[in-house]
Amino acid sequence: MTDAAREVASRMAAAAEEWLDSLDVDQRLVAVGPPPAAGSVAEAERTRWFYTPTDHGGLTFHRQRPAQHRLVMRLVASGLSEAGYTTVATVLGLENVLDRVEGFSVHWGRERTRDPGMYYLRIFGEPGGTRPWGWRFGGHHVSLNYLVVDGCVVATTPCFLGADPAVSPLLGGVKLRPLGTSEDLARELVRSLRPDPARAVLLARAPNDIVAGNSTRIGDGLVKRRELWRPGQHVPDRADEPVTGLDGADQRALALTPTPKGVPGSELDAAQRELLRALLGTYLDRVPDEISPMSRYDDPGELDAVHLAWAGSITAGEPHYYRLQGPRLLVEWTNIHRGVNHAHAVWRDPETDFGGDVLAAHHAAHHAR
Known part of the structure; x- marks a missing residue:
């Protein structure tokens, strides 16, 4: 450090x-x-x-x-x-x-x-x-x-940011898009895939929300809509429905798995790899440079292991979802609701969200009998 x-x-x-x-x-x-x-x-x-x-x-x-x-x-x-x-x-x-x-x-x-x-x-x-x-x-x-x-x-x-509305008008004809670059770069990247962008598309339909929801640990099972709220407060409609709104084969198609789904960075050309790295920056650069893992992706092998997966339409203005997944990385994005004007964007580290592994090592070293 x-x-x-x-x-x-x-x-x-x-x-x-x-x-x-x-x-x-x-x-x-x-x-x-x-x-x-x-x-x-x-x-x-x-x-x-x-x-x-x-x-x-x-x-x-x-x-x-x-x-x-x-x-x-x-x-x-x-x-x-x-x-x-x-x-x-x-x-x-x-x-x-x-x-x-x-x-x-x-x-x-x-x-x-x-x-x-x-x-x-x-x-x-x-x-x-x-x-x-x-x-x-x-x-x-x-x-x-x-x-x-x-x-x-x-x-x-976990580091979560959302925007509702995702796009708002400002004076002078410009628009306020706090998370807009995270959407634009991902769409540009998936549409650049040759010969067919569909090889990154896991499902033609976009889920209703990020797949991992607000789970404490990634892979702990389906998160239900009611779990997004503190007990005793607002209870959403269809409270026992998965946050994704998917079931059966659709749920399995988008399920998070230890082996990432989608197109790996190793299959991208130089220009696409630059897009991927820039897209990662819209998440990992949320924190100061001194504590950001962004420099990890200066290593070509680390970038090779990052997979891009998409769901929904690749046309701007239509419901869509994407994720970036690799070692110590999970990024999820969705823009579905309010006429595709409500974005969720989360960055997680599957190995050490909340620092659990480091905390365990610290206690083993300093508090062992």
Whole structure:
């Protein structure tokens, strides 16, 4: 781990400590969770994550003063690149845009449904200490998860961003597309495949959502729609339906498997490989360079192992899904709903989401009897 990467962890700890110091006793009771501990019951909360407008666990903006809001965003910025931070801030603001799109008329039994104040921050453990600690920031269409062990950031995933609407008009005839490049590059890449782009298409129909949903571990089985929400809160229609809306052969066609499906990077030409690398950057460059795995793909062999798979139409403006899968990598994208104007885009590390493997190794080394 480089000194620069340790500096990112140090900035995170300083920002987290300043925020915690600003809280009163009642705020701290909600804001602080138990320290990360491999295999403990408490880990079930740290590793339970959401991307819907539900209770993500932690202290909301609503329960804080404006000065504390600023400290929250300082911590959020410490875990993101400049472009990543701008994108997250834009997604938060889209709640107001979505409210207007829906005619300010959606009511789910709370004071405001589309609510930019309903984003949650929770610290797990003691920042900057010798023991592992982590933090989580999330709300509608945002889930950021970090773990620090031995003064190093060891996990930055799951990292979820969404946009609803995915495209919004701005003055002057331009459009706001916070995640647009992730869509455009993928479509350009799949359409460039020769002799037939269909060799990357697993299914003619796009799923209703990302296949892994909000699973704690990839491969733990089908995620149901009700699992996208904290129990006791909003319950979606067809709650026991898989998030994908698929079953039978369609579900099997898109199921995540240890051996990736689709077209590997090894079969791409030089121009296509550049497209693939640029597409990876729209996910892995969400975090600062010092803790991003993007440099891994400077190795041609690593890029060879990344597979592109698609579902749905390859025509712009029609429902579609894609994923990138390889060693220590899973990216999923979908744009289906609201007239293909509602995007989900998640980056995960199947081996060490939430830093579980590093945490286990740390406890084996430091807490073994």
